[in-house]
Amino acid sequence: MHARFTGIVLFVRPHRENDGLVKIFTQEYGTKMFFVRGLNRPNNLLKSQLLPLTENDYVGIINDEGLSFLNEGITRTFFHQVQLDIVRQAFGVYFSQLVDASLEDNLPNPAVYELLTRCLQALESGVQPEIVTAFLEIHLLPAFGTGLYWGSCVICQSTLEPYDMSIRKMGLLCSRHFSQDEFRLRIHPRAMHVVNLLAQVSIEQIESIQLKPETLEEVRRLMDEIYQEFVGIRLKSRHYLDQLAKMEVSIAGISWKKSPENKD
Ligand SMILES: [Zn+2]
Structure with a gap:
């Protein structure tokens, strides 16, 4: 045709x-x-x-x-920046592989199409790539056949933070109900706050968020746990991003040691 x-x-x-x-x-x-x-x-x-x-x-x-x-x-x-910047490009490649893995060929999916377009736009406009990644991963979960409960405690619907994530209960627990899952992930409250926010807003609303490396790392740990449990795929491009992140940490360490202000 x-x-x-x-x-x-x-x-x-x-x-x-x-x-x-x-x-x-x-x-x-x-x-x-x-x-x-x-x-x-x-x-x-x-x-x-x-x-x-x-x-x-x-x-x-x-x-x-x-x-x-x-x-x-x-x-x-x-998407000029995504084409030119090797780091953003690496994230974009991961986005495309993850979206491809979530879809059955030859079946239209306008919601996921729009999600990918918006995530590429956010990557292009300079939003922290790790945040765009978490946003994409959270919103792709339904395409992978998983619905997690966001927005309030899965037991009592309390919206009082801090929350933690329970894989077993498939959603958030408020601190009163931490005892409901002894294997809760013990994610730092700040990272839980951010991911719960990402699950509920549009990507345009998070453009100005800037997270510290330790919060990004904790967001990554949460998303890895969720994907390991409910999606169970390990993409080459994800592995490459993890290597990049490790390299950045060690480069930051080297420059800190070499900087003259930090001499003993
Ligand atoms: Zn509760």
């Missing part, structure tokens, strides 16, 4: 000598694999519309199953 559609490029994979397979999350038809002849040829007119993490308008042939084809493309959003 000949169609006009909009989509975000998730990844590109070389295929045979000169061709490529491009996975695009289309707004209208869900995630689809496209066959591109002569992917790396200099005269490939679709070059910039085949870059991962760009959003484009296309004309092509959509097949219900198997491979689809592209004829024309025009850039809708390029």
